[in-house]
Amino acid sequence: MPDWEKLVSDRLAQLALEERERQEVIAELAGHLEEIYEGSRGKGASHDEAIRRALQQVDDWKKLRQEIYVARTKENPMNARTSRLWVPSFVTLAASVITLVAFGRLGLQPGPLGSRPHHEEWSSHLIGGITGGPHAVNEYTVWLMALPLIGALGARLSRRAGGTLREIIISGAFPALAWSTILLIILSFAASLGHGLLEAAIAPMGPIGLVTVLVMIPGACLLLGVLVYYGAAKRWTKSVADA
């Protein structure tokens, strides 16, 4: 059996892609040639004849190299990962921030993410928002209700660009990931400064409460939107395919 990877690698040595991507192309083309070789051998062709048939697949390796390079790099200036992951992620993040600010300006009662009430008010707003108490409708709870739509938007943008399930989920839930990072940075900074800043920052709810309010609950709402959208999109695609 010829070493197809070496054969293709030698012929595509000047393929100017990132090394990992170049190796993937080489492996894929080598696999194709190997299938042709084995198919020919299976039909009774000699070793040399099977190799000849495989190599007939490419008349001009230089031209193929150029075409692959153009196809994988130039046609779409936007990197595939950018369109599947980063653009939907930042759209989701921007939408979540804009809606939070917008709900605050609409005159809704400030919640734990709005203006900074006294410590005891933090918990009453949050508890009210969750349990339906006197502060049930505040910017935070309305914002939480909007988050599934935002998560679904991110999922749709990613899926439309051909994103994998992982990219779709990350795109939809990206704001929660971003806030957890920001929270970590702020708390680390506060801890490094000392003077009781860290304690003051987490005092209203404690570290678990802070993570729950800023990361876990919004993340769950975003994820809900992603999963509902993904399920609906799968069913729709299946019904179109069946039709």
Add this chain to the structure above:
Amino acid sequence: MVGSGVKRGTAELAILSVLQTGELHGYEIARRIEQQTGGKLKFTLASLYPLLYRMEKRGWVRGEWQTSESGRRRRRYRITSSGKKKVVPLRAEWSELFEALRQLAKVPHA
């Protein structure tokens, strides 16, 4: 109006059509097209992969490495939702081309 990219468009339509039946790797795509068109449409490695990569860049297909039961790693392609949406206009363009050619064939020679 028939676009200038009809030739490439028909090749793209052939690939999208076979991928609508399920995930396939490159060699299977070429083989399936050849079988289903009675050998009238053939893809070589050189004609198939630049097109597949371009379609993947556009988000019409998505390739993922998988390992078969025999231990072979192959990159299998599936059609994406935007690829499925592209099939309809491509089919229309293809039909338009053949309708135009049929009209031309009906014109008597002077």
